[in-house]
Amino acid sequence: NAGVTQTPKFRVLKTGQSMTLLCAQDMNHEYMYWYRQDPGMGLRLIHYSVGEGTTAKGEVPDGYNVSRLKKQNFLLGLESAAPSQTSVYFCASSQARPGHPPYEQYFGPGTRLTVT
Amino acid sequence: QQQVKQSPQSLIVQKGGISIINCAYENTAFDYFPWYQQFPGKGPALLIAIRPDVSEKKEGRFTISFNKSAKQFSLHIMDSQPGDSATYFCAAVTGYSTLTFGKGTMLLVSP
Numbered sequence: 001n002a003g004v005t006q007t008p009k010f011r012v013l014k015t016g017q018s019m020t021l022l023c024a025q026d027m028n029h030e031y032m033y034w035y036r037q038d039p040g041m042g043l044r045l046i047h048y049s050v051g052e053g054t055t056a057k058g059e060v061p062d063g064y065n066v067s068r069l070k071k072q073n074f075l076l077g078l079e080s081a082a083p084s085q086t087s088v089y090f091c092a093s094s095q096a097r098p099g100h101p102p103y104e105q106y107f108g109p110g111t112r113l114t115v116t
Numbered sequence: 117q118q119q120v121k122q123s124p125q126s127l128i129v130q131k132g133g134i135s136i137i138n139c140a141y142e143n144t145a146f147d148y149f150p151w152y153q154q155f156p157g158k159g160p161a162l163l164i165a166i167r168p169d170v171s172e173k174k175e176g177r178f179t180i181s182f183n184k185s186a187k188q189f190s191l192h193i194m195d196s197q198p199g200d201s202a203t204y205f206c207a208a209v210t211g212y213s214t215l216t217f218g219k220g221t222m223l224l225v226s227p
Contacts, residue, residue, distance in 0.1 A: 044217075058214065104150070105215065109157075110159055
């Protein structure tokens with residue numbers, strides 16, 4: 001099993017450009033998440049999904065959109081990139097069943113994005 | 117509003133020493149407290165976790181101590197090794213909600 005994979009690993013964008021980050025998981029997990037990590041700020045939740053076709057806002061959703069068309073994929077889009085979106089982006093997934101909350105999250109290796 | 121406060125921000129420990137990282141929370145509804153370990157250039161990975169009905173959990177050299185009345189929990193790394201050098205995040209969650217992370221502690225274990 002590859003676990004959680006992220007594409008691309010690195011990207012440099014110019015202000016105003018758009019891009020999509022792809023996250024894929026092969027563990028058949030219901031829940032998927034997008035975080036950003038900035039120095040001294042920890043991990044901040046951008047958006048998450050509790051199942052195929054569903055999405056919800058996290059702590060810092062502004063400037064991002066997401067889609068979960070397939071259970072195994074979770075896409076994060078930046079429509080008009082800004083320097084403030086320079087960060088390392090992590091995708092994660094977790095399993096949930098009735099009586100068993102999605103406590104354990106499995107993280108991908110991250111995407112380092114620089115917006116100039 | 118930061119619901120999980122983590123300290124210190126950074127920590128330097130000599131090889132063989134004890135590393136201690138502390139977290140405090142506000143929401144008494146939290147029912148699961150995991151610690152994640154992140155090596156440079158990698159994603160975080162679950163290290164150890166505890167529920168509030170237990171005061172201590174030990175896995176190898178890693179121990180979580182939990183003080184429900186003080187709303188605090190801590191990670192102790194015994195006999196710290198250079199390979200333990202990483203960033204550690206505490207977190208808390210209730211039920212089917214999302215994890216709330218602390219801001220992280222960068223641990224350096226000097227040889």
